[in-house]
Amino acid sequence: MSLNGKGAVTGIGETQYMRGSPKSAFRLQIEASLKAIEDAGLTPKDIDGIIPIGITGAPAEAFATNFGIEDLRFSAVAPLGGASGIASVQAAVAAIAAGICNHVLIPSGRNVTSGARAGVRIHQMPQFHLVTEFEYPLGAIAPAQLYAPMARRHMELYGTSSRQFAEVAVAMREHAVMHGNAVMKKPITIEDHQNSRMIADPFRLLDCSLESDGGAALVISAAERVRDMRQPGVVIAGIAEGHPDSPSSITQRPDMTRLGIAKAAPRAFAMAGVSPAEIQVAEIYDCFTYIVICQLEDMGFCKKGEGGAFVENGRLRLGGGLPTNTHGGLLSQAHMLGMNHVVELVRQLRGQGGATQVEGAEIGLATGYGDLGDGAMVIMRRA
Amino acid sequence: MATTDKPLPHETEDSQPYWAKAKGGVLAIQRCADCGRLRHYPRLVCDNCHSLEADWIDASGRAVLHSWTVAHHAFHPGFAGDVPYVLATVELEEGPRALGILDCPADAGLKPGMAVTARFEQRADGASELHFAPA
Incomplete structure (x- = not known):
């Protein structure tokens, strides 16, 4: 059984994205969830499946208790870091297609101002335990330091340049400024990127994503329900997760420049029956600029090693060949674990993209990347 | 200079021989006692033959x-x-x-x-x- 056409995103919700929110992570999760449920035209008691985004999230029971859900039929957790959102959509569609439940809520939200920042948190996570034992004590602390050797290897093998990384950062910032609900509000240039301070060579400050506060949530329902729902239907056409070789250690990975999405993308494209050339808008997980370039290659938008040249000349900007991260992404909108990428894709395919709407967008994709290279990808189309 | 507030490695049953060798200045690599495949970082099972038996070599x-x-x-x-x-x-x-x-x-x-x-x-x-x- 293929999951193509079995599920739809019927509700999306987001809070304002900011730094220094006075609201707790759970409150932000609840606020985003209530917006998504209302957007779907449902009430909280209609939710019968919950997949919380795990890292800083409350368990399913906390949502069931607060919403008064009397018969929660499905709960799960997808521990793929920033790929968890899309992996959770996959689990939701599978559960709905199997008849287990009807409406699955996927809530996320974080307050990094009061909670743990990414660099500290990862070393408490079981999927990082080998890194925590053998690399953390040497001073390999934060994701920037763990991922930088992948980027450096790519640069040495293929001549990829820091100015090409800058192309990604500049495009994301341009979209964030136009979008409005974004933490970063000032445009940047290639030179601004080149002048930003070095964090973990080759990553400069403007290669790194934000730490921000906010909430984002999705409601997933059966595709045949979209006619009855409040909003224009957006159907899931292809979806897959993929795990990299040597999933517990980048150091030991045979090919450091290949991520888990290289395995997921062919499955998702085949399920949807579309090719990269048909994608009109892309929301690509962008914890670091290089990770966008690597995923573009791994998904087949260009050959391995050509991603740097691919992003040049404004290809990722609105009006370019592949408008990407029309919300500004993790680099310039907010770090919402990639849930904001899924929300934005749905908004684009509904035609509700506002100032950053890609004209006539009917088919697009979103990706997630997490932990030490886990990947997930979803292709959606307007119903 | 070394400082006392750097993180310390938390050794496990699988990695204990590695850290014992490291104390003596030797970089050791775990080896499957059945098929001979080397593996690093140390872990419980050989990903080639799934044997749980391991020994160590000096690199x-x-x-x-x-x-x-x-x-x-x-x-x-x-x-x-x-x-x-x-x-x-x-x-x-x-x-x-x-x-x-x-x-x-x-x-x-x-x-x-x-x-x-x-x-x-x-x-x-x-x-x-x-x-x-x-x-």
Whole structure:
């Protein structure tokens, strides 16, 4: 059984994205969830499946208790870091297609101002335990330091340049400024990127994503329900997760420049029956600029090693060949674990993209990347 | 200088022999006692034949540079006095890779394939810290 056409995103919700929110992570999760449920035209008691985004999230029971859900039929957790959102959509569609439940809520939200920042948190996570034992004590602390050797290897093998990384950062910032609900509000240039301070060579400050506060949530329902729902239907056409070789250690990975999405993308494209050339808008997980370039290659938008040249000349900007991260992404909108990428894709395919709407967008994709290279990808189309 | 507030390795039953050898300045690699496959970092099961039996070999310490990063920002206060420092991913002569601190200037003109040799620095806090130096 293929999951193509079995599920739809019927509700999306987001809070304002900011730094220094006075609201707790759970409150932000609840606020985003209530917006998504209302957007779907449902009430909280209609939710019968919950997949919380795990890292800083409350368990399913906390949502069931607060919403008064009397018969929660499905709960799960997808521990793929920033790929968890899309992996959770996959689990939701599978559960709905199997008849287990009807409406699955996927809530996320974080307050990094009061909670743990990414660099500290990862070393408490079981999927990082080998890194925590053998690399953390040497001073390999934060994701920037763990991922930088992948980027450096790519640069040495293929001549990829820091100015090409800058192309990604500049495009994301341009979209964030136009979008409005974004933490970063000032445009940047290639030179601004080149002048930003070095964090973990080759990553400069403007290669790194934000730490921000906010909430984002999705409601997933059966595709045949979209006619009855409040909003224009957006159907899931292809979806897959993929795990990299040597999933517990980048150091030991045979090919450091290949991520888990290289395995997921062919499955998702085949399920949807579309090719990269048909994608009109892309929301690509962008914890670091290089990770966008690597995923573009791994998904087949260009050959391995050509991603740097691919992003040049404004290809990722609105009006370019592949408008990407029309919300500004993790680099310039907010770090919402990639849930904001899924929300934005749905908004684009509904035609509700506002100032950053890609004209006539009917088919697009979103990706997630997490932990030490886990990947997930979803292709959606307007119903 | 070593400081006491750097993170320490938390050794496990699987990795205990590695850290014991490291105390003596030797880089050890776990080997499957059944099929002979080397594996690093140490773990319970051989991913080739799924045997739970393992022994250890001493690595030569000879390696080549595979990739690296230069830490300019200290994400942990224990490393604030060390920046900039080079973290090197190296390919050991025996096959597996290792991560270590590369003892060279941050602007040393590093290239993949550069020959390096391993040594352990015994920190005052009791940790054995893997280092490499250009050969």
